[in-house]
Amino acid sequence: MKRILVVDDEQDICEILQFNLENAGYEVVSANSAEQALELLLDKNLSYDLLILDVMMGGMSGYQLARKIRTEMNSQLPIVFLTAKNTENDLLTGFSLGGDDYIAKPFSIQEVLARIKAIFRRSESNKPSGDEEILQSRGLILNRKAKTASLDGETLALTKKEFQILDLLMHSADSYFTRGQILDSVWGDESYVLERTVDVHIARLRKKIGAAGEYLQSRPGFGYRWLS
Amino acid sequence: MKRILVVDDEQDICEILQFNLENAGYEVVSANSAEQALELLLDKNLSYDLLILDVMMGGMSGYQLARKIRTEMNSQLPIVFLTAKNTENDLLTGFSLGGDDYIAKPFSIQEVLARIKAIFRRSESNKPSGDEEILQSRGLILNRKAKTASLDGETLALTKKEFQILDLLMHSADSYFTRGQILDSVWGDESYVLERTVDVHIARLRKKIGAAGEYLQSRPGFGYRWLS
DNA sequence: CAGGATCGTAACAAGTTTGAAACAGGTCTG
DNA sequence: CAGACCTGTTTCAAACTTGTTACGATCCTG
Incomplete structure (x- = not known):
């Protein structure tokens, strides 16, 4: 506490x-x-x-x-x-x-x-404690400290929101996150943003990561996840 | 609601x-x-x-x-x-x-x-939500946090309703739940869904879990249970 | 202040899930 | 054995979810 x-x-x-x-x-x-x-x-x-x-x-x-x-x-x-x-x-x-x-x-x-x-x-x-500095999966690399991302060696120009969403999903890879959980984590409590907004950012992310978008999965009623 | x-x-x-x-x-x-x-x-x-x-x-x-x-x-x-x-x-x-x-x-x-x-x-x-994170029985594993399920290592693509029903039954394994109880728990108090709907979902579940469907039992007048 | 990047919302187009109905088969009981 | 009752399964349409594009607002930057 x-x-x-x-x-x-x-x-x-x-x-x-x-x-x-x-x-x-x-x-x-x-x-x-x-x-x-x-x-x-x-x-x-x-x-x-x-x-x-x-x-x-x-x-x-x-x-x-x-x-x-x-x-x-x-x-x-x-x-x-x-x-x-x-x-x-x-x-x-x-x-x-x-x-x-x-x-x-x-x-x-x-x-x-x-x-x-x-x-x-x-x-x-x-805090570096416990949490990895670098998330890596499927050729995608997130450097959480440097706030940079790359895919198969190519630098990815992610926006802040995109980075944060990917960070959240990759950090707990294979777990589904509801749009509400994503909003709470990425936008914080103080924002009044529609849940559908998450979808749009996911779509933008998928576009940027191309074929790897396959691993950025959705499931009706459950939300999104990163398949490791 | x-x-x-x-x-x-x-x-x-x-x-x-x-x-x-x-x-x-x-x-x-x-x-x-x-x-x-x-x-x-x-x-x-x-x-x-x-x-x-x-x-x-x-x-x-x-x-x-x-x-x-x-x-x-x-x-x-x-x-x-x-x-x-x-x-x-x-x-x-x-x-x-x-x-x-x-x-x-x-x-x-x-x-x-x-x-x-x-x-x-x-x-x-x-709320004293506290419960196990993972339900496991007969080769079937439900990860309640990740919202994923697997059977003998194979991923199961359960829908939300299917997941919820299985969660309920496995959580109190060996106990029978009437269709009414299942409706209350999964659909919530105020839903106007026929009890027979539960049967349909159970059937779909059985189809997905194949041989393990044997443990998803019904009993006339009592309802359904998961035999651990 | 112009231009670009980023973000949020709306709207529409798939795609999935869900619920009801109908029928089939089984069991229990008188 | 007939009839009532219960459960299993299939089918179809409605409801809901998600993907995507377009557009406007805002913020940043030079």
Whole structure:
């Protein structure tokens, strides 16, 4: 289970985030100041997978804490900044510190959940752990890190969506994925795209991979799969 | 099939939601006031899987109804709040009551559908789904995740219905299932399909699994079973 | 800002799956 | 042994799924 540290000096915000994040299946710890958060972060007994950090706080600001985390603690902990301000300048500051996302108040819980999910998905996919770096089958090679693909030695110019779909299918080769599962995985929860859209991308993929399209199979009622 | 209760005092909104949700395969009941909705909810003859609730209504407000549902009725019914307002304060209220989602008017139908789908997915996944991943007996192997089947190493091209029936029977091998039970499980509660239809699917299954059809047994008055 | 790439939706054309009906055969019972 | 009842199988049309093309919107890039 993922553990999230929420830092905001408004108790209301902490509570609503805690309630909803726990509802969503995360473990949540909250702090009402950057100083308190720092203490929690330095505690070696507990590690965190994500930090949700208010920018404007009395005492140490969110930015200052973030800077400390990146420089002094030398940590890559993903950070989501919360802020009431919404100027371009602020956005730049948030990201230049290596923060992974940026949410303006007032925010919707959906937005927060979606961003968090996206971040975890991102960091999962960056992990080399367990997951192969290179998917290979039937002359088709996906380099997941380089984001390149080739077929029988020839480079394939796949679009992002095409790459992601192929990645998903090849990664669990021989298993069928419903259009809904593909949407969830490739588009994420926050998109409102028709399921038929998947078909179109599959068609485009098949066109690009030519004869190998034979292994990109569909089955009525089940969805699509890559036959290894 | 999922039943959704839509509550909005604007008849237009009700109709548009009803039309589109029914299109998407849900059963929809609508009410034009919180009072009317409460009556429907208290009616024991009909249960609902989701409530779409306008916040601003004459008479009892959406929030008041939600509070009643959570406290007086002690129900965990998922609620999607509809509201024209979009202030942080409103968000707080919506969520603090345990509502599961929040959509601001004007909304897009696709957004609504995506949210509903997400909610149902969430509640499904909380269910003690837990079961074996792979069913295996008599040389027949069902991979429930990959949705594939094989017999003595040979791939079986089962249709969705065939797969579901076999899944049901093999999962509780040696037990007889009446045609009614099979219909309920595979087709769902609200389908108007003749029981004899099951026979036809069983026949098709037997044809596909050849000699193993011997273990797909029927018994007059009891129905069908898989003999492990 | 023009041009191209990418993406999402709609629409139509196959292709498959499914459901009902009809008939055939078997078993049980009186 | 006749008749009722149950199950197995075939056929056909309807319903649903999928493949594909076309088009417009959007985003990126020079």
